[in-house]
Amino acid sequence: MSEDISEQLVSLLPKLRRFATGLTGNLSDADDLVQQSCEKALRKQHQWQPGTRLDSWMYRIIQTTWIDQKRRQRSDTVSLDAEAVPETRDPRSEKAAENQNMLDRVSQVLKLLPEEQRVIMLLIAVEGRSYQEVSDMLELPKGTVMSRLYRARSRVQAELGSSDGPGQGSEHYGEKTQ
Template identity: 75%
Template sequence: MSGDISDELVGLLPRLRRFAMGLTGDSSEADDLVQQACEKALRKQHQWQPGTRLDSWMYRIIQTTRIDNVRSRRGDTASLETSQIPEARDRRSEHASENQNMLDQVSRILDQLPEDQRAVMVLVAVEEHSYQEVSKILEIPVGTVMSRLYRARARVQSELGMTMPAKTVVERT
């Protein structure tokens, strides 16, 4: 690579948007967040180290940009509307309405999670990153990733009326 990350960045856009959507809960805000992050990345591409994961670097930029945006306008809240995530809909299943109802419930619960737990949940459960990768992306210890993920999963399961097994941790490698 010649130092220009533009082409790689274009390929990452769907994943970046999905991550931003998980953080913001609003498609318009997610698009704005991804655009801001891409602008920052292109302006500061000299700071990216070739040979490292561009997606991890971009997730971190998105998260810090989100934090900055929230701090600058305290009080705004967003709701994740599952109708804004068409790829999450199950149209082929004979249980589509039940599945959609469950997805709606989970989305509402995720909206209520603290943002630090939601970010970990999206990176592990949606983007399928390992705990180590999430630790590097968010610049937090692996133990903190595990703790936030456990609390997020416990809250989701509790709200759904499910019971969570006693501290069972399965790590993706």
Template identity: 85%
Template sequence: MSEDISEQLVSLLPRLRRFATGLTGNLSEADDLVQLSCEKALRKQHQWQAGTRLDSWMYRIIQTTWIDLKRRQRSDTVSLEAEAVPEAPDRRSEHAAENHNMLDRVSQVLDLLPEDQRVVMLMIAVEGRSYQEVSDMLEVPKGTVMSRLYRARSRIQAELGSSDGIEQDGEKTQ
């Protein structure tokens, strides 16, 4: 692997770990998933085309590796543990307990989403990707991404019992 690609891969590790944590719901499993995916990328580096986005290629490897692992384990559910979500300093300490409670509730609802909707939600809401970027990464039409995101947001709103807590038109345009 060339030095440039190695450096890029190392710089992507925090983002890859965050994405893997969203998929697995567990920091330990996320670390294992990132490690497996990086090993796979190193073995198949000849398939990566210079000039294309390494992050998109790695997200795809992580997603397919996760699907392969799930198939092997025949596990139907994934639990997003509260400890899996990194604690951020709360600038509004008077609302810290409410914010933590809401984070726990949203994490539980994310666990209920189908895999395809959870992946899109994580890539757009957590990673800050545009619809087109997610479409390219997942190799599905942009309309499919929009539909999955709409269904995920609707499900989250319904489960939380609130229609004003989730932004419906938050697409980033690029």
């Protein structure tokens, strides 16, 4: 791998780890998944096309590696422990306890989502990707991405008891429509 690509890969590690944590549910498994995915990327570097987005390629590798692992394990559930989510609490915040409570509730709701919805929710709401980027990354029609995200948001809102109806309050999820 060229030095430039190696540097790019290293700079992507925090984002890759965050994405993997959302998939696996804990930091240890996420670290293993990122390591396996990076190793796979290094072995198959000839498949990456210079001039394309390295992050998109890596997200796809992580997702397929995760799916392969799940198929091997024949496991139907993935746990997302509150401790697995990176610490976001600001001890100076007057609402730190309330924010932590909401983070814990959202973490629990995320593990209830079907994997295809959770992946899209993580890429769009957490990573800030656009519908088109996710569509390209996952090789899905843009409409499928949008409908899965809608169903995921609706489920999250229902589980959290949101007063906003589905489709409302999308700014809370970091929606990018470009």
